[in-house]
Structure formats: structure tokens, C-alpha cells
Amino acid sequence: MLGVYNLNEPDFLSSQFQSRKTTTNETLMNVPYLRLGAALTLFRTRAYATEARERVKIVGAGPRDGLENESAVIPPAVKAELVNRLTNARLEIIESGSFVSPKWVAQMAGTPEVLKTMQRVKGLHCPVLSPSEFLYTDEIAVFTAATDAFSKANTNCTVAESLERLDVVLKRATKEGLRVRECIYVSVVDPVKVKDISHALLDMGWYEVSLSDTVGTGDPTTIAKLLRTGHYHHTYGMSIANILASLEYGLHMFDSSVGGLGGCLYSPGATGNVATEDVLYALRGSKYETPGDLNAIAEVGTWISKMLNWTNSSCVGKAHEVRRAREQLEKERERDGGSAESISAKL
Structure with missing residues (x-):
């Protein structure tokens, strides 16, 4: 289902839509910014939990x-x-x-x-x-x-x-x-x-x-x-x-x-x-x-x-590196019989 998304927003595209409040595909395809398929993402209705992602x-x-x-x-x-x-x-x-x-x-x-x-x-x-x-x-x-x-x-x-x-x-x-x-x-x-x-x-x-x-x-x-x-x-x-x-x-x-x-x-x-x-x-x-x-x-x-x-400036990437380092040290502890305290000291 298609619907015009927030026509009253002060963005630079809103003026294109003010006179086009119909939801028919035929009319929408006449809007300059909707000539390309990807631009149809500008038009949507509220999503519900049962809808596809x-x-x-x-x-x-x-x-x-x-x-x-x-x-x-x-x-x-x-x-x-x-x-x-x-x-x-x-x-x-x-x-x-x-x-x-x-x-x-x-x-x-x-x-x-x-x-x-x-x-x-x-x-x-x-x-x-x-x-x-x-x-x-x-x-x-x-x-x-x-x-x-x-x-x-x-x-x-x-x-x-x-x-x-x-x-x-x-x-x-x-x-x-x-x-x-x-x-x-x-x-x-x-x-x-x-x-x-x-x-x-x-x-x-x-x-x-x-x-x-x-x-x-x-x-x-x-x-x-x-x-x-x-x-x-x-x-x-x-x-x-x-x-x-x-x-x-x-x-x-x-x-x-x-x-x-x-x-x-x-x-x-x-x-x-x-x-x-x-x-x-x-x-x-x-x-x-x-x-x-x-x-x-x-x-x-x-x-x-x-x-x-x-x-590495990725927050997720740095967290991933720390997790991998901890996992590696835990494996070393299991192999060598090390203690949790020694692992913390290495980290």
C-alpha cells in the first residue's frame, strides 16, 4: 500500500507533492522524483509488526x-x-x-x-x-x-x-x-x-x-x-x-x-x-x-x-576486537589452566 509521506514537512521535495495527494501509481509516476523505481521509497504508510521488513x-x-x-x-x-x-x-x-x-x-x-x-x-x-x-x-x-x-x-x-x-x-x-x-x-x-x-x-x-x-x-x-x-x-x-x-x-x-x-x-x-x-x-x-x-x-x-x-574507528569493530581477545585468552586458560585473574590482567 502506498501513501504520500508527510506532505507538510518543510523539506525541499514537499512542494513537489502538495498538489498530488492521490495514491494511485499512475499519478505518482508523473512526479519528477518518482520516475525512478528507487524513489518510490519516499512513499509509504506506517509499518506494522506483521509487515515485511x-x-x-x-x-x-x-x-x-x-x-x-x-x-x-x-x-x-x-x-x-x-x-x-x-x-x-x-x-x-x-x-x-x-x-x-x-x-x-x-x-x-x-x-x-x-x-x-x-x-x-x-x-x-x-x-x-x-x-x-x-x-x-x-x-x-x-x-x-x-x-x-x-x-x-x-x-x-x-x-x-x-x-x-x-x-x-x-x-x-x-x-x-x-x-x-x-x-x-x-x-x-x-x-x-x-x-x-x-x-x-x-x-x-x-x-x-x-x-x-x-x-x-x-x-x-x-x-x-x-x-x-x-x-x-x-x-x-x-x-x-x-x-x-x-x-x-x-x-x-x-x-x-x-x-x-x-x-x-x-x-x-x-x-x-x-x-x-x-x-x-x-x-x-x-x-x-x-x-x-x-x-x-x-x-x-x-x-x-x-x-x-x-x-579502527568503528565502535562495533573495537568491541568485536576486545571480545575476540577475551575469547582467545579464555582458550589459553583452558589449555594452560590459567586463572580468571590472569586473564583480566592481560586484558
Whole structure:
């Protein structure tokens, strides 16, 4: 059953719905933001305990967004292994690399090798950030910004120039049969400007628009005004709260990074992405169904953090590490006849 979700909310989409209070599919499909199937999640009625759980999609951005800010060079084999481990942990969408110039983002060198050597399983999508090249992938992601200042810092062009470039990329990608998703970098900007850019992208034909809280300063109040797919950073510790608020407004797809890896090359002070483990833990037992094996993903977070000499910033990941350490010590006690006191001392 479909129903218009909270028509009186002061978000930037509400004006699209004021004159469309019918619930028929025919009318709903005429609403600009509902031309794409994923956008139908904006329309729902209250969920009851007997109803099927709502599906939430999680994009594992660790192999791309999580690694590109690292200073040490990471071999393609390690990046491919990270993708493989996340695949085995049952994530369904994994950002696997980038075709941007290594001169600008050194960590993304070797992406073709990663794509050629990583394992492929049915149902797995591996979008690649790509301003022009479409090699070894069935889906690309591109980026723009909501302000000229950040757009110039990130892609050396204005927002208007960026949209012109993206139109060319979209037409070529569509011709070659690729899925394409768009992420808008957002900080403290006018919601109307974000709306206008989102409309322009959807009118071009992008199947999905993701809003990125680039510097991690967003909060549930501001998030309520910006509806679409979410990409949140944990700079001020608000990423999980922002996701929970976003769910109430109909968003059902979120980017995350195992172990909280990441940052932003062009946003000094922005810390890691929201951790995949923390998102899954926050939603477990809720009305939302998520992909992925929580324990397996936590293991991946521990592994990649050690590989990069990175402090695991996932709360769930750190708790998982402590639990595993305790379990190991208990096994040693059983084997060696140690006491509980000695175990506590080691912990």
C-alpha cells in the first residue's frame, strides 16, 4: 500500500507533492522524483509488526573512498583482497576503485588490475568512480558539488561546468549499457541549491543521486531537509543519528566504509566515513533488513586496519576486537589452566 509521506514537512521535495495527494501509481509516476523505481521509497504508510521488513541498501565504500586518503601506497592485490573479503561478508554493493588520475589520487593507481583480479559473484555491483574511463565494470559513479568553491578544489571546475561534463559522461555510459550513480558533495549549503542540482541530474537520466555530508557537520535537523541516498562522515559523531533520521524520511540507501576508513582529500579536518559495522549494528532487530554478515564485516575491519596501521574507528569493530581477545585468552586458560585473574590482567 502506498501513501504520500508527510506532505507538510518543510523539506525541499514537499512542494513537489502538495498538489498530488492521490495514491494511485499512475499519478505518482508523473512526479519528477518518482520516475525512478528507487524513489518510490519516499512513499509509504506506517509499518506494522506483521509487515515485511523494509530493505536498506548499504554501499561498501571502503575500497575506494576509504582508501584514497591514505598516505602509504597500497598494492592492488591488497585492494582486491579487501573487495573479496567484503564480498564474502555478503555486501552487495562495493565501490571498488577509481579511474581518476593517479597524479591527483595516488591510491587509486592500479584500479584496472583490482577489477580484473577480484572475484565476481551473482548479484554483486561494483561501481567505480570514473570521469571518463569505463573499463572492467558494469556501473560507474561520478561526483559533483553544491558549491563552486568545493567543485573547483575537487574537480577544477564550477558546478555548471561539472554538470555539462556529467551530461557527456552519462550519455556515453548509457550507450555502453552501464549503470550510473551520482554523489553530490554537501556541507553547509542552501537546500534549494541542492534541490536544483538534484533535479538537473535526474532530468539528465542518472538513476540515483546520493547526498554526501563531506565534512561530517550534518545533523538530523539539516538532514531532514535533504532527501536522497545518504553518504555521511563521522567527524562530529552524528553519522548514525543522521542515518536513523534519514530512514524516517524515506531514504533506503547509505554509503559506509568498513572500519570507518576514509576522509576527504579536499576537506581538511573531515574524518572517516560512517563505519559499515556500526550501521549494521544500529539497524539489527529493527524493521529494516540489511545485507552483510556483521561479524564477518567486523573481521574485515580488523584486518584492513592492521594492514594500513589504521586505528579502527568503528565502535562495533573495537568491541568485536576486545571480545575476540577475551575469547582467545579464555582458550589459553583452558589449555594452560590459567586463572580468571590472569586473564583480566592481560586484558
